Amino acid sequence: MATVLKPIITGIVNGTLQISVTSVSAVGVLFDQLLVSSAPTSSGPFTQKTIITLDGSISYIYTDLENTAAVYYRAQYYNSGTFINSTFSELAQETGIFSEYTVPETSATYPPEIALSNSDREIVESIRITLGDLGLIERDFYDSSDSQSVVSCTAHISSDLCTWELVNWKGWPQRVRLNGDEKVSLIDPQVIGYRYLTFSGAACITGTLDVFYNSFRFSDREILLAYDRSINLLVSCGLTEEQVTEEMRIMQAAILLLEGELREAQNSAVMIRDGDTTYDKSRNIMSRTMDLEDLKRKIRDLIECALYQASYNLSPIRVD
Numbered sequence: 001m002a003t004v005l006k007p008i009i010t011g012i013v014n015g016t017l018q019i020s021v022t023s024v025s026a027v028g029v030l031f032d033q034l035l036v037s038s039a040p041t042s043s044g045p046f047t048q049k050t051i052i053t054l055d056g057s058i059s060y061i062y063t064d065l066e067n068t069a070a071v072y073y074r075a076q077y078y079n080s081g082t083f084i085n086s087t088f089s090e091l092a093q094e095t096g097i098f099s100e101y102t103v104p105e106t107s108a109t110y111p112p113e114i115a116l117s118n119s120d121r122e123i124v125e126s127i128r129i130t131l132g133d134l135g136l137i138e139r140d141f142y143d144s145s146d147s148q149s150v151v152s153c154t155a156h157i158s159s160d161l162c163t164w165e166l167v168n169w170k171g172w173p174q175r176v177r178l179n180g181d182e183k184v185s186l187i188d189p190q191v192i193g194y195r196y197l198t199f200s201g202a203a204c205i206t207g208t209l210d211v212f213y214n215s216f217r218f219s220d221r222e223i224l225l226a227y228d229r230s231i232n233l234l235v236s237c238g239l240t241e242e243q244v245t246e247e248m249r250i251m252q253a254a255i256l257l258l259e260g261e262l263r264e265a266q267n268s269a270v271m272i273r274d275g276d277t278t279y280d281k282s283r284n285i286m287s288r289t290m291d292l293e294d295l296k297r298k299i300r301d302l303i304e305c306a307l308y309q310a311s312y313n314l315s316p317i318r319v320d
Contacts, residue, residue: 007034007075009092010059010175010212011137015067018137019052019075019089020059020175020212022182028056031077031086036062039072042091046074058177058210069094120224123250127223128216130254130295135216138168142209161203163196168215170194179207194219218257226253234303243306251299258292 005027008020019034021027034052039045052060054077064071072093077086128134142153142164156165171194176183178199183189189197197211230252234244265285 005030005077006087007077007089008175009073009075009089012067012073012092012094013137015065015094016061016063017073017075017092018059018061021054021057024056024058027077027086028054030084031079033078033080034060034075035078036073036075038064038074040070042072049073051078067094123227123246124220124223126250127227127253127257128218130250131218131257132291133217135214136168137174138166138171138213138215140164140167140209140211140213142205144207157205161205162201163198164189164205164209164211165196166194166211166213166215170217170219171213171215172219173197173211173213175210175212177208177210178204179209217261222257223253226256229253229256237303239303239306240310243310245302245306248299248302248306251295251302255292255295255299258288258295262288262292 005023008022009017010020011018017036019036021034032054034054036049036052037046038049039047049064050062052062064073070093072091074091075089078084125134140156141149142157143149156167157163158165173189173191176189176197178189183199189199192198199205227249230249231241231244233252233256234248235241239248262285265288
């Protein structure tokens with residue numbers, strides 16, 4: 001059993017590692033410690049950073065004050081009495097902001113919404129950086145034995161107790177634990193519209209539900225659709241397909257996504273009151289509008305430059 005149990009590094013933000021434990025009861029029987037190591041490269045050499053005593057929790061936190069973005073981390077279970085080790089976790093790195101690229105694909109419980117090639121992944125990540133939408137790791141936790149949890153989570157559970165609505169959507173799960181059991185099937189729960197997790201069976205959500213998931217403004221599919229459409233819009237500005245650069249397409253896709261986001265925001269209430277609390281979305285709309293205008297100015301300059309070069313048959317010159 002020791003060869004199949006391993007911890008999961010679910011996120012690293014500002015040097016703080018979040019390490020999750022699967023099958024808490026099984027781990028507790030075999031191991032009493034959690035070892036965390038780091039290395040400057042994925043192949044090592046690894047140096048032990050800390051020893052955490054296992055106390056039956058489902059997750060542990062460790063902060064590395066010497067952390068840098070290039071450091072690789074791994075973790076494993078250990079028994080200080082029998083000297084038995086578990087297999088290592090998947091490698092993970094700091095990104096500053098948790099995104100879908102932080103966690104190795106092999107450690108994700110659920111596949112991405114669409115399969116991305118390496119080039120597609122680079123495009124999606126570039127557009128996310130342009131939009132400031134790298135994504136965050138969120139956690140929804142429900143405990144039926146906690147009255148406060150019941151009150152705060154009632155609106156997120158369907159009447160048949162089989163569907164959970166994510167608190168922060170759009171979202172895609174990385175790890176799901178229902179009533180103490182790890183959900184490792186790729187089809188249970190089903191993820192619907194980046195918003196709902198629907199479990200098979202009857203009255204499923206009766207004990208606890210623990211969901212770690214990526215939350216983002218735009219899905220991979222939305223980003224790639226905007227990228228695909230960008231070529232036609234740029235050609236309509238007088239450019240040939242050969243004159244359209246990757247940078248232009250990334251900017252144009254970001255513009256399309258921001259325009260859609262602003263239309264949706266302006267069609268909804270700008271000011272929301274919840275009892276004595278007021279949520280003012282006007283600043284968010286203003287910030288998005290400024291981002292949009294800035295991108296439009298930049299892409300106009302790029303298009304004008306490309307048209308000017310073409311009219312005089314000039315070759316581009318790199319300026320350092």
